[in-house]
Amino acid sequence: MAIPACDEAERIEACLAALAGQRDRCGAPLAETLFEILVFANNCSDGTAERVAVLAEGMPQTVSVVTETLSPDHSNAGWARKRAMDLAAARLIERRCFDGVILTTDADSCVAPTWVAASLRAVGDGADCVAGYVDGHPSELLRLGPAFLRRGRLEDRYLAAVAEIYARCDPRPHDPWPNHRVSSGASLAVTLCAYQAIGGLPPVPVGEDGALAHALECAGFKVRHAMDVTVTTSCRLDGRAKGGAADTMSLRHIAPDAPCDEDIEPAFHVARRALYKGYLRRLFEGTQLAHGQWAGRLGLTDPQAAALAELCNRRGFEEFWRELAKASPVLGERIALRPSDLPRQIERAGMLLRHLRRVPADVSRTAAPDDMFPLSGWFEPEAA
Template sequence: MSHATPLRFHAATSAGSLVGSPWQLAPAPAPELRASVIIPAKDEAATIAATLAALAAQVDAHGHPLPPRSFEVLVLANNCQDATACLAREFGACHPGFALHVAETTLPAPEAHVGRARQLLMDEACRRLEQAGQPLGFIASTDADTQVAPTWLAATHAALAAGADAVGGRILMNETAPGCPVRRRQLQDATYQLLHTQLAELLDPLPHDPWPRHHQHFGASLALTAAAYRRVGGLPAVPYLEDEALYQALLHHDLRVRHCSSVRVYTSARRQGRVAVGLSWQLQEWGRLGEQEPMVPHPAGLVTELCLRQQLRALWQQAQAPETLPVALRHLAGAAADYPTFGAFWHWAKMQLNPGEYAVLPLSEAIRELRQVLAALRR
């Protein structure tokens, strides 16, 4: 079993679109628009009101309400069998100062997945920001079973204003009992991932994403500027893990992704989700394993990959002469100039290097090993 959904990245894209935009009736964006929040919603009648209430309560860093016309919310109720759209519209009617636009669509079978729904939303959000004359305004994605923190938009804007092109927010779970075995496994996995980010900070640090940071860049809290969205060609229309596909596209173009700990959301811990592979799928997998530990990549493999990445980054940036590279890497030197971005070069180089498979370890053992590696590096 793979230990986390990004390792199960599904690269197959959908065929050509079978549906048009469902947003023809939406009013024009306000000239003051700075952020367009998108929410794909399929049978979310039980949670959509709480999701919208959290967005309606957004404040700045000083606790003052955000100007109501500075952001809007787009909800796409797709393939619903319940009253999701009706309840969203009722919320909007009860909050007339809240810029909420609700659309409904029934996606045909080849496109009836969250990747296509989120793509329709992000495409429209980008178009509206550009129509408002705000290419540096941002698209902010969340989910219909998620409540964003009161400063979610303000903290996202601050990270973008500091130089990021995209921001992944910290995604925390609610509705979990302290003694729940799945909850314990989720906390173990988060520990492993955060130790991995500390390892990356030591071996291949990124100036735009310094420690402290986290490891998440998923649809429940992922934002990027309209300009960055255009740069990568939009959201890939994959059936699931579309957020990971977008993240990989951002890296491919050397766009600056900040994993900002002050950007936070709280999402459902349900195990019956709306997507084939996502958080609910991961929780199901952990529950199915019971006391059996998931197997994760060996820390030695993580160290090797991060060291390779750092060396090849220096080569691509011409900060390191090819003859100073390890012999095993010198054959890559001539290709570095063929790639306009390091992200594209690294993607190619990893396929050429194939350093071999490292043994996997049980999660708790890998955590112990990672802590030992980090302690040795710091010494």
């Protein structure tokens, strides 16, 4: 268990207490030796390490704390998590636990009572990485006011619909519906084997969690976005990482109708993207991807499509998809949405899902996007 912590003396007790009370799904406490906890106290000036040392005396699990001062270039959330997870990996190797799992959460988060058990169960079912579902701490959410809460509820409703659209258009056997589409450092578990295979956590200042999931998928590992692996995290507006979640929440608290994240796009655009991703993945899995089957539909020239097909056959589907989304004028188009746009998009997503739920499984596995949605104009460019 790897927990990066920077000046978290006030919140680390709740984080550790949640880990101390881990249980199986029948309610029995987990064995004390099932997991160890490593707190990486970096660049702290508030006594975080000392607080952890005191709390460790009452913990059923072994708790160790590593104190370091990261250089200015590395003093960020991404590098802190990487260092924490690398230390956890080294500990597993030292103990010769080569089939071990590295779990990570945040020092200002509280995992659910079955978080460890549910994460390990998903790994046992075949996942190489488990991304849990993260929500804000309820009382802290309420304190942010009704406008902020209303925005969050709208976004959550829409993102749930988006996740189902992708699950039906681009089904992944290892990540079945119900699932979600976020990989957050507040709730990740990854096998030591997979972690080593990709060279560890990508060294980026922010967004290291999503970068990890992407690197794993590009390498052919299975990432499960589990709804039964849950965490509540702080909703504070004075975060430790510049450009992180706290900065985003602060902006939305000041301006409740500020634009949504880039990946929240109109429902028809979501469906178009998901349909093509599923269709092209099936082509790739069935044989080597040939560009003649899809180039024209996505606005690519033959040379562009040939180069992308070669990339796909050489580097794998996920890397191909990322580059295709950049090159295609059809897939690359993005329309910014605001929370005030979401009721209309939720309604449209519902219409799309009612159609998708009626499509037989054997048809959805073989159909091209145009066959799945024959209604003309559904995917024409539109304003939000």
